[in-house]
Amino acid sequence: MSSELLVDLGEEAATAQLGQLKLSTLEDQQWPPDESSLSKSETENSQGFDPGSPHLPWDHPFYDIARHQIIEVAGDDNFGRKVIVFSACRLPPQHQLDHQKLLMYLKATLDQYVESDYTLIYFHHGLTSENKPSFGWLREAYKEFDRKYKKNIKALYIVHPTMFIKTLLILFKPIISFKFGRKINYVSYLSELEDVVKCDQLVIPTRVREYDNKLRASLKPSSLPSLSPPHSPPLPEQVFGVSLVMLRQKDPDNHLVPVVMRDTISFLSEQGLEIEGIFRRSANVTLVKEVQLKYNSGATVNFRDMEDVHLAAVILKTFLRELPEPLLTYQLYNDIVNFTSVSSDNQAEVMKTLVESLPEENYASLRYLITFLAQVSANSEVNKMTNSNLAVVFGPNLLWGRDNAMSLSAIGPINNFTRTLLDQQHLVFT
DSSP: OBOOTTOOOOHHHHHHHHHHOOSOOHHHHTOOOOSOSSOHHHHTOOTTOOTTOOSSOTTSTTHHHHTTOOEEEEEEOTTSOEEEEEEGGGOOOGGGOOHHHHHHHHHHHHTTTTTSOEEEEEEOTTOOTTTOOOHHHHHHHHHHSOHHHHSSEEEEEEESOOHHHHHHHHHTTTTSOHHHHTTEEEESSGGGGGGTSOGGGSOOOHHHHHHHHHHHHTSOGGGOOOOOOOOOOOOTTOOTTOOHHHHHHHOTTOOSSOHHHHHHHHHHHHHTTTOTTTTTSOOOHHHHHHHHHHHHTTOOOOHHHHTOHHHHHHHHHHHHHTSSSOTTOGGGHHHHHTGGGSOTTTHHHHHHHHHHTSOHHHHHHHHHHHHHHHHHHHTHHHHOOOHHHHHHHHHHHHOOOTTOOOOHHHHHHHHHHHHHHHHTHHHHOO
16 A cells, blocks of 8 residues: 655646556456445345435435445444545446536535545546546546545545556646645555455445456466455454453453443543544544453553543444444344334334344443433534434444445435434433
């Protein structure tokens, strides 16, 4: 992984090179279509949920853009930041796409997340002379994204970069700030993304995976980048990545709520309720790993000694995301994704029934978490974290599909369920 944006090349030379570059060969354009652009969990949903739908009605102004699934939201990365994915191979031919509307849709999607730290992953493979936006549009698009969008983007990862994209960025050098330029990283192989985000949770187009395999196959064995290391067996005192049932069995006091949740929520209840943007900021990755190692070694962790509210917030989200099964369980996945079909008059009752069907440990932990988040939202005038904002943060950490992949089509209903749960928590947990 590298950041090469600031390579010095004269603009005239760059323009000349750009005109000579080919975006893709014909062979590259003939990749087989994705077997499915949705995760298995989404295609297995029960009646009432159309797996091919981007959850927008056909007459919605953005329907014709959303249906291509060019833009996806994929939960949190390894640093506790939201992940936005843009897949060039899903761009239709230029004459079939309203690029101005694409820009509006991209902004509308980012508007939900830009108040939080976030990461942008761009899959470049599949951009061809037929579907590439014009240079003028790209320039205007960059200018359209003002400081609100650029402030909290912590990294832009360009996967499978070509000379074309590198030259294009050099052309943009006069209008790209030095600070933003440092956030751009080139990623040659999908395996390199594992340092940033678990690839299992990304909906990576089939043709991108195929192209990655093709690149790896063309390398000499000695030059092959390492694949993701196999999962090591859990440590005797391991806490992260361990089921709630096992954590309860190992707890000397048989606590239903795991120690990580008790520690972080206790600390945040004391010192985090009035922190603006709590749960929206990322934390130092080295400190996150140190705290995880302490927990997994059986050591006591005292967040009061560290005095870092955002670290505790990231540890809580990371713990939830690394559970082997989501807190809301796979069993409830279909019911939750389809929850939008429940009438408003019946939502509290249906939600109460769903939540009470959870295993004992899950119910207790969910109640503990939601009760705390209700305290957070009660201070929203100060911390700016309303129920809607909290739902955007916690929804993807409370539920995901069996294959871990999270797409924008599922994340909306999951966030909606989480927001309704926060709104109705006084009726659900009675």
